[in-house]
Structure formats: structure tokens, C-alpha cells
Amino acid sequence: MAWEIPLRTIDDPEELAGPDDVLGIVRVLTTGTQIFSSSRVDTVMGMALIHVDPAQVDPVGPGECDNAFTILRTLTCPWTEEQPDPRLRGFLLQSPDRMRLYVDHEEDTNVVAADVRPSGALTALLAALPSLIVEVERTVPGDIDDPHCSHLIDLTDW
Structure with missing residues (x-):
């Protein structure tokens, strides 16, 4: 499985997501069961590709x-x-x-x-x-x- 996580925020396209933000999103994506709409699922090189909307994910802090x-x-x-x-x-x-x-x-x-x-x-x-x-x-x-x-x-x- 692969995730496509945009590094620019939708609210402010000039602002980049920081490494802690991305790690927080990855923590959420790798924990528990996730349900994605079919419009966000694709395939690339034989793998499921999930187009992640950072606004829909509540990042988790460091473990x-x-x-x-x-x-x-x-x-x-x-x-x-x-x-x-x-x-x-x-x-x-x-x-x-x-x-x-x-x-x-x-x-x-x-x-x-x-x-x-x-x-x-x-x-x-x-x-x-x-x-x-x-x-x-x-x-x-x-x-x-x-x-x-x-x-x-x-x-x-x-």
C-alpha cells in the first residue's frame, strides 16, 4: 500500500506541512482500520494508492x-x-x-x-x-x- 500525502495545506497553499505533521498523519494511517472512499483509492505499480486528505486526518503525536x-x-x-x-x-x-x-x-x-x-x-x-x-x-x-x-x-x- 502507498499513500500520497500532499505537503501543501489546502487552507494556505504557501505553507508546507512539516515533518512532524507528516509523521502524525502516517501514525494514524498505520494504526487500526482505515476506511477510504473509492474516489481516494487508486493503483500504482500493482499497489493500492490512497490519496490522503490531511484535512480529514487528525494527526497523532509522538509515541x-x-x-x-x-x-x-x-x-x-x-x-x-x-x-x-x-x-x-x-x-x-x-x-x-x-x-x-x-x-x-x-x-x-x-x-x-x-x-x-x-x-x-x-x-x-x-x-x-x-x-x-x-x-x-x-x-x-x-x-x-x-x-x-x-x-x-x-x-x-x-
Whole structure:
């Protein structure tokens, strides 16, 4: 199935829909059962094509996984050509609002696990993460029950 979503609004043809608007519409279209009039359904390259009228769709805001995706995208696709620092080695969603990031820093190959809260202040956390993972005082004391890292840092309340 394919959707054709106009990027210009009917109310103001000069105004473009933003990425959050389009994502909100796609969230609605991919959730639950949708009924479209036959005048809005077509076919293209063997797929059903739905001509979406944004005025008829009430966009849905971000879900709980969107912030986790933002963290992962930022760590894997930096805006610069340089190697990301810290480098993401893996992740584990532990609950809807707790995520463990496995990262390493510069030339150090020891993997650090950092527990973060996706609903927290993401911009500040992602900007400070390179310096936070090397602060020894943030290390969780005692043995950690995670064979994928050398030590754990709890940043859920940061």
C-alpha cells in the first residue's frame, strides 16, 4: 500500500506541512482500520494508492518509541563527516521509558552501558553523553549482571 500525502495545506497553499505533521498523519494511517472512499483509492505499480486528505486526518503525536529512535538516529547518523563519539555498539529497550545504550569512547574499546530515559531531556543528554560516559563517579558500584559491557552508568535521573 502507498499513500500520497500532499505537503501543501489546502487552507494556505504557501505553507508546507512539516515533518512532524507528516509523521502524525502516517501514525494514524498505520494504526487500526482505515476506511477510504473509492474516489481516494487508486493503483500504482500493482499497489493500492490512497490519496490522503490531511484535512480529514487528525494527526497523532509522538509515541513512546519515537524518542528511543531519536537517540539511536543521533548516535548513528551524526551531522558531521567525523566518526560519531561515542560510538553506538548496541542497545536494549528495557521498558517503555528505560533504554540501555552500549557505547565506546574514542580509542577505548571497553564497552560502557548507559541507562537513559527516552522521555528525558534528549538534546542535553546526547550533547553531554561523550563526557558523561568517562566520569568514574557515575559508574554504578558492584557487579553488574550484563556480559555485554565493562561497566554501567545510570543516566536515568540526569
